[in-house]
Amino acid sequence: MALTSPRIHVRNGIFCARRMSSQASVFDNKVKKAHRDRIATVYQHGNYDYLRDEIASRLVDRLNDVSPSKKFPVAVDLGAFSGHVRKTLEYTAKNKGISKLHQLEQSEMLLNRDKHQNHPDGVDVSYSVWDEDQKLPFDTDSIDVVFSSMALHWINDLPGVFKEVHRVLKPDGVFLGAMLGGATLQELRSSFAVAEQERKGGLSPHVSPFVRDGEIGGLIQAAGFNLPTADSDLLTVKYPDIFTMMEHLRGMGETNATKIRQNYTPIDTFIAAAAAYQELYTDDDDLLEATFHVLYLIGWKPHESQQTPDERGSGSTRLSATLAELASGPLNPGSFSGGGTK
Incomplete structure (x- = not known):
């Protein structure tokens, strides 16, 4: 049904x-x-x-x-x-x-x-x-x-x-x-893979x-x-x-x-895939x-x-200066300028 x-x-x-x-x-x-x-x-x-x-x-x-x-x-x-x-x-x-x-x-x-x-x-x-x-x-x-x-x-x-x-x-x-x-x-794909590997030793899409x-x-x-x-x-x-x-x-x-x-899947492969699916991918209600x-x-x-990104190199603060400030202590609010969007 x-x-x-x-x-x-x-x-x-x-x-x-x-x-x-x-x-x-x-x-x-x-x-x-x-x-x-x-x-x-x-x-x-x-x-x-x-x-x-x-x-x-x-x-x-x-x-x-x-x-x-x-x-x-x-x-x-x-x-x-x-x-x-x-x-x-x-x-x-x-x-x-x-x-x-x-x-x-x-x-x-x-x-x-x-x-x-x-x-x-x-x-x-x-x-x-x-x-x-x-x-x-x-x-x-x-x-x-x-x-x-x-x-x-x-x-x-x-x-x-x-x-x-x-x-x-x-x-x-x-x-x-x-x-x-x-x-x-992914569950269907995996179930067919298990079924075909067992029967044919290979996989079909x-x-x-x-x-x-x-x-x-x-x-x-x-x-x-x-x-x-x-x-x-x-x-x-x-x-x-x-x-x-x-x-x-x-x-x-x-x-x-x-x-x-493939235009046709052998019935034994399909039944095996159904069994693998039932075994591997069901919930508590057996669905x-x-x-x-x-x-x-x-x-x-x-x-x-x-909005567009700023061009490379358009910032007003050098990276070396920022690293030096980080090394000396926490950044003060508003001390970093440049970058971002415009």
Whole structure:
């Protein structure tokens, strides 16, 4: 029996950013689209939307925090799926002055599935089919805010997409993204590893690869964004068994879409993985625990009003003088000048 609203447990985390080069193409775009088309036709009831709805809500809430007084009239939802950002936008649209929302999605069927649900008052919503190998259909410097919730981890060319987002944003426009990170489904990955090592003496990819914690901040900075920030949540969702979990992953559109995936998993391997999961990753109620590692990112298109670091060497105090003062006793309040932001 499918769970319609599993309990989600949250742990928060912070991570550092480092530069990452452009990734090779690892995802099969035709398979990704087929997965999303299947959701639009087979999973029409939306019972598997709980995780996407939760993450979209957390992402949209961040816009209320990043700039309390600033308005963002024109918004884009990049990789809109069935409109999870739109469905949670009611309060934020009023608070942040959003009057236009452009939704972009690879699957036209999925984009239109919930087209007549949850339209925020006063917001003109458009629907457009878009794929990652296309330029964004907007003029340069024309968009105030770009959201992307639970779509970026399926993009082959993240640096290219980030540069396109940077291009269409107005100066002082903001990009807010949420994507799955490297600890996602770590229990499922480990259980299949145990099962396959016992039976085949080797491993096959059963879970799609994810961006590592330290990479995402460097990517948005390399695309030209200013003031990049990143943080993460670890969400734990509980299921009665591995078969229910896999059904939910299909309903979410989060099953393996790599080019090197196996099209078939032997039943004995699957049963062994289920047994390993049950043995290793259950709670006190005998429910399976599944981790979803959510990475959040924020980047601003540069503008003269934004804070910028002082240039190297612009401080008025020499390091040698500061070290000498430290050696002679504690610093007096206000005795150190220079550095900081301006």
